[in-house]
């Protein structure tokens with residue numbers, strides 16, 4: 001734990017709200033998709049259990065699933081044996097919301113989700129929704145697209161919660177279930 005000048009320690013264990021599997025419309029997808037709403041501190045296994053209750057499989061299954069959290073899975077882009085079929089954490093995100101270093105909110109929404117591995121598509125598109133510090137007032141939106149599918153993972157890594165550490169309060173993550 002880096003107890004140095006300007007370091008911060010954020011405990012996410014109370015960010016434990018989650019939904020059961022919800023069928024929702026995703027932008028650019030023609031049919032409803034089973035998703036789970038999860039805050040950053042939800043233990044991975046709880047999401048896997050919710051998926052199973054609804055007859056689905058949560059693709060993210062690191063061996064640490066009983067101990068790891070969704071926020072950490074996204075930050076590390078965790079996978080597991082199911083990743084071979086359904087991809088890793090970032091492949092399975094419909095949207096996520098995080099705190100920026102400026103203490104505002106950024107919601108990233110995947111457009112035209114291919115419901116599979118991101119590198120299987122030529123272009124990956126996202127809508128970036130910038131909110132004020134309250135998280136309620138939308139300030140602006142912009143669209144972003146990957147230059148090529150092969151570079152998408154690097155770009156995602158740059159925008160993941162890890163690269164903006166105050167995002168530990170990231171609270172809204174919808175993980176598509178397979």
Ligand SMILES: Cc1cc2nc3c(=O)[nH]c(=O)nc-3n(C[C@H](O)[C@H](O)[C@H](O)COP(=O)(O)OP(=O)(O)OC[C@H]3O[C@@H](n4cnc5c(N)ncnc54)[C@H](O)[C@@H]3O)c2cc1C
Nearest residue numbers: 040062063064068069071072073075076078079161167168
């Ligand atoms: C026994 C064991 C087995 C594992 N098996 C696998 C496996 O099979 N497949 C695989 O892919 N990985 C595996 N891993 C690694 C796995 O990716 C991580 O354990 C897990 O994803 C990390 O989640 P965590 O909640 O433990 O995060 P932490 O270890 O708490 O955090 C990991 C990093 O993410 C950051 N972080 C955490 N939460 C947030 C947040 N909300 N916002 C921003 N940053 C955040 C932390 O600062 C840290 O840098 C394993 C690890 C262990 C210990």
